[in-house]
């Protein structure tokens with residue numbers, strides 16, 4: 001994903017265009033893909049890159065004439081360029097009545113954003129609508145600051161504007177850094193400005209400073225970046241040095257973002273594992289409660305059965321006593337019949353038959369009841385056994401899932417760490433080869 005950087009400062013002549021041209025050329029020299037967008041009606045970046053502004057379609061046509069951006073982008077020796085045109089001076093008037101007028105540039109850059117690693121926008125020296133468009137379209141703001149007495153003047157206005165744009169138009173906008181330009185290490189003034197700037201913006205001022213260099217100011221009139229005009233001059237060396245610092249910070253930022261992402265993923269995985277463990281504990285607790293409930297029901301059924309048996313036994317005991325009493329009653333004195341009538345043998349046989357049948361029926365009833373009870377008990381046990389099997393299966397599945405997830409996360413982390421260390425090594429190798437290349441050229445010149 002391309003990173004869009006607005007090079008801006010509403011103060012004029014502080015080195016915005018010089019920085020845009022030379023940073024673009026140095027990034028290209030370091031093998032990065034760069035698009036330089038000239039957003040200033042003065043067209044200094046366009047001419048500074050050797051483009052005849054009168055003969056080309058550029059940002060004006062893209063923004064206000066619907067000219068396709070892919071066709072407007074020009075290939076130069078050092079970077080690709082979206083040129084400017086003097087007509088762009090009328091942009092503020094054309095923008096005023098437009099809907100979402102602050103987002104026009106953003107929408108126009110969208111289709112090519114991912115084709116470049118860096119898109120640098122050279123802004124005009126004002127905080128008007130064109131600059132607001134550049135800030136709304138950008139991810140970062142790079143501020144060149146001239147090492148002179150009024151350097152800090154207007155910087156607070158610029159920072160306020162950046163803050164407002166961030167609040168209202170572009171929440172992702174951040175300050176990339178401040179670059180001291182036209183620095184003269186021999187003067188007290190330059191050192192004082194540097195000190196004040198570093199105090200005001202701790203950690204945001206680049207260590208590299210761009211010295212005052214005649215060759216830097218001459219290069220644009222030849223339509224070339226200083227890297228081409230004079231590869232050995234102080235200005236070129238300073239911008240190459242600055243580019244190295246810039247890229248190092250980009251890499252560090254990328255690594256940090258990557259680490260933060262990994263950390264977020266790790267925390268999410270931990271959270272998921274914790275939730276799963278809770279779910280497993282909940283399932284186990286539910287199973288335990290079900291088991292307890294089943295045991296309680298078994299116990300109750302047993303007690304009921306015992307109570308019923310006792311009642312049956314009591315009823316039998318009462319019947320037996322009643323029979324005995326009836327057999328003993330004729331022997332008492334009162335109401336004793338003089339002589340018991342002889343039992344009718346047929347009647348006696350029928351009574352005995354009835355009693356036998358009743359006893360038989362009772363026995364059959366009892367057997368049936370026991371059989372039903374036994375079946376009911378078997379059915380309940382079978383249900384419990386199945387529920388337990390299901391629960392075990394569920395636990396096993398969750399355990400396997402968790403293992404697989406842990407393994408995948410571990411593998412991903414290992415791969416990413418490997419990628420990160422390779423990327424870091426690659427960056428170091430690139431930087432080293434850049435510096436060697438630079439000294440190789442120097443040796444040739446001496447020879």
Ligand SMILES: Nc1ncnc2c1ncn2[C@@H]1O[C@H](COP(=O)(O)OP(=O)(O)OP(=O)(O)O)[C@@H](O)[C@H]1O
Pocket residue numbers: 011012013014015016017018019040042044123124125181182183210211212213214216217218220235
């Ligand atoms: N480090 C430097 N040493 C000497 N001259 C420089 C240096 N940087 C820039 N200049 C010169 O200073 C002048 C202003 O620089 P530049 O055009 O880059 O500033 P700017 O901020 O883009 O200006 P503007 O606000 O008008 O767009 C130019 O003539 C440029 O060549």
Ligand SMILES: [Mg+2]
Pocket residue numbers: 016017018040044045122123
């Ligand atoms: Mg300029």
